Amino acid sequence: MPRATGESCYICGRPDARTRDHIFPEQLFEPPRPQLLTAPACESCQRQLQPDEDYFRIFVASGAYGDPVGQRMWDGPIARSFDRRPAIRARLASAITSQELHSPGGVYLGELTGLLGERDRIASVLRKMVRGLYRLETGTNMPPDTRSSSTTTGPVTQSNRASSTLLDRCQSMS
Numbered sequence: 001m002p003r004a005t006g007e008s009c010y011i012c013g014r015p016d017a018r019t020r021d022h023i024f025p026e027q028l029f030e031p032p033r034p035q036l037l038t039a040p041a042c043e044s045c046q047r048q049l050q051p052d053e054d055y056f057r058i059f060v061a062s063g064a065y066g067d068p069v070g071q072r073m074w075d076g077p078i079a080r081s082f083d084r085r086p087a088i089r090a091r092l093a094s095a096i097t098s099q100e101l102h103s104p105g106g107v108y109l110g111e112l113t114g115l116l117g118e119r120d121r122i123a124s125v126l127r128k129m130v131r132g133l134y135r136l137e138t139g140t141n142m143p144p145d146t147r148s149s150s151t152t153t154g155p156v157t158q159s160n161r162a163s164s165t166l167l168d169r170c171q172s173m174s
């Protein structure tokens with residue numbers, strides 16, 4: 001077993017940080033990337049979080065499909081990742097849903113098509129970002145029992161004007 005480095009991982013707190021992790025996932029940025037914030041992390045946390053970060057990028061890009069950057073991300077690296085992992089594309093296609101939209105006063109505003117987000121995966125990445133910023137700001141790790149309110153809300157629906165285009169693409173790409 002390799003010797004511990006002594007520096008603590010900002011995600012799990014174990015004194016085993018051998019690498020630095022991008023607090024805001026690197027893949028959310030187009031090259032050439034700006035200098036991104038990093039914090040010490042262990043390789044095990046990085047590995048475990050990778051699928052959530054992959055999912056998070058898909059979720060964010062789906063909501064940003066009307067924007068040129070979001071569209072390039074969707075048509076480029078995300079489409080390629082679907083080729084490698086068809087299971088995730090199938091799972092996304094089944095999570096595209098239509099919901100009735102109501103105003104806070106209950107007035108029906110129409111149908112909205114969007115991606116029903118996997119709340120646990122999204123929350124895991126949001127939590128990591130908050131922990132990273134806390135570590136950079138204070139130099140210490142956020143206490144492990146810190147509660148996060150993002151996990152107490154319902155499923156997230158990501159919708160935009162381009163969502164029907166998205167629906168077609170997600171279901172027809174193969």
Ligand SMILES: [Zn+2]
Nearest residue numbers: 009012042045
């Ligand atoms: Zn860790």
